Amino acid sequence: MNQPIGVFDSGYGGLTVLREIVHKLPQYDYVYLGDNARTPYGTRSFDTVYQYTLECVRHLFDRGCRLVILACNTASAKALRNIQQLDLPTLAPDRRVLGVIRPTTEVIGTYSKTGHVGILATRGTVTSESYLVEIEKFFPDLSVFQEACPMWVPLVENGEYASPGADYFVQQHIDRLLGKSRKIDTLLLACTHYPLLLNKIRQTAPPNVTILSQGGIVADSLVDYLKRHPELETQCSKHGRRLFLTTDSTDDFDRQATIFYGDSVQSVHLAL
Structure with a gap:
């Protein structure tokens, strides 16, 4: 079963974190989701950021992700605590969502x-x-x-x-x-x-x-987290696969993503 590690951001910035994570942990499968159609999150209310972030996290869960990293400071600041405390216990008690803060x-x-x-x-x-x-x-x-x-x-x-x-x-x-x-x-x-x-x-x-x-700090922290949680680590699939999803134009995403990720990508459009 394909159970990648999910990485979420409101747009492109989280790719700088994913780049460092992949450098440290290249063997895992990853799904990156950029909510480009609704970016920026930084100017939106707490409730809006929470609702948008939860929607994207649920989609990553639907794709088999056991672990999701909110590679977005605004989402980590405005949504992570609610998702961890209010949603995960009933929505997916066996899954984990981590932030960058x-x-x-x-x-x-x-x-x-x-x-x-x-x-x-x-x-x-x-x-x-x-x-x-x-x-x-x-x-x-x-x-x-x-x-x-x-x-x-x-x-x-x-x-x-x-x-x-x-x-x-x-x-x-x-x-x-x-x-x-x-x-x-x-x-x-x-x-x-x-x-x-x-x-x-x-x-x-x-x-x-x-x-x-x-990026490097979060990647080191993830290495340590997976070592401390072998029950979760063993469930993460390891085929070196990368999937990039965007809620907006794939052409725009692919062009910008190259700058942030440091390598060319081919994204898939996601309608939420």
């Missing part, structure tokens, strides 16, 4: 020497305060500062991430965040689109500041 907050404090870290994210993720809540659990003495960057996702999705036009918006938000505390020595890119702006962020941020992308 918890793995990141479990380790972020180990990178900072000053105890001051900055979070760069969408407005939805910042408003949810999920990072503040989760970091408090693991590193209660850490000082955390947030900055919403509403222009960064449109820049990336419109192919402007390497253009001179992106410089202004990257500089603006880095300056605002560092202005909240000059002790910040670690920046977390808390949106899966932001790794495409990594070069510009590095050029803008002081050289002593560590910049963290989530």
Whole structure:
């Protein structure tokens, strides 16, 4: 039976996470679902994000996924807790849904020497305060500062991430965040689109500041999770298959996905 690992995102950004997961765990089968027709999630209400995310998770369950990764910070912030606590016990008690916020907050404090870290994210993720809540659990003495960057996702999705036009918006938000505390020595890119702006962020941020992308952290966490849950790991099929689903144009998805995933893909349209 085909029982792939599901990876969900509101659009393309989760492909930067999938890329790192596949690099660490290439033997597994994966189904990636991008809800491109309803993106962006970052500006939508908690209830809307929850309903959209649950709908997509249920579809991945229908495709045999025993484990689904919400490779989307907004979905992880606004929907994951409800899905885990309210839906899974009755909908699919033998299946698991994980997010990208918890793995990141479990380790972020180990990178900072000053105890001051900055979070760069969408407005939805910042408003949810999920990072503040989760970091408090693991590193209660850490000082955390947030900055919403509403222009960064449109820049990336419109192919402007390497253009001179992106410089202004990257500089603006880095300056605002560092202005909240000059002790910040670690920046977390808390949106899966932001790794495409990594070069510009590095050029803008002081050289002593560590910049963290989530893909590698989430991939390492998944490796550990599967080791700790052999009853789930043994159910995941291992044929090295990849299936890409999009709720919008497959041509647009395939063109953009190459940038995020780092390899060419052929997607299948999904009508929800």
